[in-house]
Amino acid sequence: MTMIAKGTWVEIERVLLKPEERAPNLPEDTRSTPYVLRISGFLQEDAELGAEVTVRSLIGHDHAGQLKVVNPSYNHSFGATVAELLTIGAKA
Amino acid sequence: MSAPVLDQSYAAVMARKNEIMKASLGIDFADFIQSPIAFDYERMMRETGYSLEEVARIQAGAKVGNTPLHELTNLTEAVRAFAGPGKGATILVKDEAANAGGSFKARRASISAFEARKKGYLGVATATSGNYGAAVASQAAMRGLKCIVLQEVFDSRGVGQPEIIEKSRACEAYGAEVQRLSVGPELFYQLLITLERTGFFNASLYTPFGIRGVETLGVEVAEQVRKRYGKDPDAVVITHAGGGNLTGTARGLLAAGCTGARIVACSVDLGGLHMASDHDFNRKSFTTGHTGFGVPFATWPDRVDVPRNAARSLRYMDEYQLVTQGEVFYVTELLTKLEGLERGPAGNTSLTAAVTLARQMDRDQIVVVQETEYTGAGKHHNRQLSFARENGIEVRVGDPRENVPGRTIVIPERLEQVRGMVQDMDKLRASYLRNAAKVLPAAQWSQGDYQFLAEDLKQDADWVRRAALDLD
Numbered sequence: 001m002t003m004i005a006k007g008t009w010v011e012i013e014r015v016l017l018k019p020e021e022r023a024p025n026l027p028e029d030t031r032s033t034p035y036v037l038r039i040s041g042f043l044q045e046d047a048e049l050g051a052e053v054t055v056r057s058l059i060g061h062d063h064a065g066q067l068k069v070v071n072p073s074y075n076h077s078f079g080a081t082v083a084e085l086l087t088i089g090a091k092a
Numbered sequence: 093m094s095a096p097v098l099d100q101s102y103a104a105v106m107a108r109k110n111e112i113m114k115a116s117l118g119i120d121f122a123d124f125i126q127s128p129i130a131f132d133y134e135r136m137m138r139e140t141g142y143s144l145e146e147v148a149r150i151q152a153g154a155k156v157g158n159t160p161l162h163e164l165t166n167l168t169e170a171v172r173a174f175a176g177p178g179k180g181a182t183i184l185v186k187d188e189a190a191n192a193g194g195s196f197k198a199r200r201a202s203i204s205a206f207e208a209r210k211k212g213y214l215g216v217a218t219a220t221s222g223n224y225g226a227a228v229a230s231q232a233a234m235r236g237l238k239c240i241v242l243q244e245v246f247d248s249r250g251v252g253q254p255e256i257i258e259k260s261r262a263c264e265a266y267g268a269e270v271q272r273l274s275v276g277p278e279l280f281y282q283l284l285i286t287l288e289r290t291g292f293f294n295a296s297l298y299t300p301f302g303i304r305g306v307e308t309l310g311v312e313v314a315e316q317v318r319k320r321y322g323k324d325p326d327a328v329v330i331t332h333a334g335g336g337n338l339t340g341t342a343r344g345l346l347a348a349g350c351t352g353a354r355i356v357a358c359s360v361d362l363g364g365l366h367m368a369s370d371h372d373f374n375r376k377s378f379t380t381g382h383t384g385f386g387v388p389f390a391t392w393p394d395r396v397d398v399p400r401n402a403a404r405s406l407r408y409m410d411e412y413q414l415v416t417q418g419e420v421f422y423v424t425e426l427l428t429k430l431e432g433l434e435r436g437p438a439g440n441t442s443l444t445a446a447v448t449l450a451r452q453m454d455r456d457q458i459v460v461v462q463e464t465e466y467t468g469a470g471k472h473h474n475r476q477l478s479f480a481r482e483n484g485i486e487v488r489v490g491d492p493r494e495n496v497p498g499r500t501i502v503i504p505e506r507l508e509q510v511r512g513m514v515q516d517m518d519k520l521r522a523s524y525l526r527n528a529a530k531v532l533p534a535a536q537w538s539q540g541d542y543q544f545l546a547e548d549l550k551q552d553a554d555w556v557r558r559a560a561l562d563l564d
Contacts, residue, residue, distance in 0.1 A: 016273075016282060023102055023278050030370040033248040036274040037282070040264070057269035059215065059238040061290070074261040076254050076470035079478030084489050084503050088422060089429030 194466030310344020439465030
């Protein structure tokens with residue numbers, strides 16, 4: 001596996017609450033899943049994907065979790081064109 | 093960051109709620125609480141330590157407020173084309189997207205950030221999946237404060253709501269730490285842990301600071317309408333979720349002496365979808381301004397991250413309209429095409445209700461839509477509709493009355509099909525009283541409790557006594 005260098009911008013994941021530790025009165029579908037945190041930061045030690053690591057966030061706070069993504073990016077978009085919108089208010 | 097190691101279980105953290113809140117806000121709510129039901133709301137609002145003038149001054153120095161008020165001439169004409177004779181009020185919109193951070197939420201964030209700085213906190217934290225996160229991050233950036241935003245972003249498949257992903261991006265762009273969380277009300281649990289560990293200020297949406305910050309919006313609406321039209325607005329439509337937008341705006345209008353304007357709440361109808369459901373999470377095309385927040389917060393405001401909520405919508409609300417997701421997307425597209433103004437769909441919820449109101453109101457009357465929000469990738473009606481399709485929701489053109497939240501989004505064919513749906517206010521008030529009775533049985537309500545409930549429901553104490561008799 002490739003070693004990810006210390007200082008790389010990464011995303012980690014950590015289970016905050018296991019299903020049995022979650023809040024009472026949750027709907028069934030939610031209760032059966034863990035409560036999960038994802039956070040991005042600078043990797044604090046060389047590590048492989050999947051390793052337990054520490055990252056330092058943009059405000060300098062340290063968070064522990066499993067290394068999931070290298071150089072996490074935002075690729076949200078405007079989505080596939082919804083043609084039904086195009087004719088609304090059109091002058092054609 | 094070096095707090096003693098405390099029990100981090102859900103129950104233990106929730107049990108420390110009051111002490112964490114007190115330390116993170118510098119407000120002792122016990123000062124204002126009179127009974128399990130009643131508290132001195134007006135004194136709590138007064139004792140924020142900021143006058144309306146000071147709030148306006150703070151905001152002016154923080155790139156907030158004095159946003160333009162536009163007359164939507166073409167949309168008004170389009171409504172008049174099918175409204176009855178003499179009908180079709182002028183529609184105005186307050187372009188709140190012009191605030192730093194891109195929404196009216198900057199008004200709330202600006203006062204919290206100012207307060208945090210003044211009291212010497214190193215940073216601010218907030219739990220919100222809405223525009224408020226970007227607003228707090230933006231205000232924190234300019235005040236030199238660290239900022240943490242906690243957001244409910246993704247379901248158990250790891251799929252994020254596009255609108256909330258955009259808000260994560262915006263918060264990080266302003267230099268905030270963003271904690272992205274899976275679906276669940278434990279967002280509040282994680283906020284408590286974060287506040288406890290960091291000692292940061294709780295930039296809650298529901299503190300007196302947050303609500304006082306919105307009052308300037310109401311004042312500006314009154315002043316701008318008077319200056320341009322020589323009279324007061326006849327109705328002000330306000331997108332309603334947690335209640336702060338409505339409460340702050342209405343208080344501002346009243347402070348400006350504008351007592352005649354009808355205060356109309358509006359939410360997107362998401363009836364039938366469970367807000368804490370992992371499965372339903374990505375079947376919603378709106379992440380706020382919907383009934384999943386609007387109804388529970390109206391009928392019991394004190395369900396929030398502070399002991400007593402400064403946002404109390406039924407205190408000020410005259411009417412409550414529901415609109416469908418498809419209607420809002422249609423009107424959002426129309427605003428773009430007819431008025432040359434591209435804004436985010438959530439902010440256009442109240443614009444959709446304004447179409448219905450304008451149609452019923454006289455031509456010489458004025459209806460004000462008091463906000464817009466920024467738009468962009470993810471936070472756009474085209475993305476919400478394409479995302480709905482990806483999640484198995486039927487999207488089609490037709491009669492919006494065939495809308496089924498979580499199953500079918502119907503985009504109207506014509507503007508006249510945008511009709512909204514009026515809620516029964518007395519039913520909402522009765523629901524509020526039932527919730528109050530869960531806190532303290534009605535048989536134990538004191539004179540003071542009745543007085544408080546009457547004020548909280550914009551009714552008199554006799555109305556509350558009669559309604560209390562009908563409770564289950």
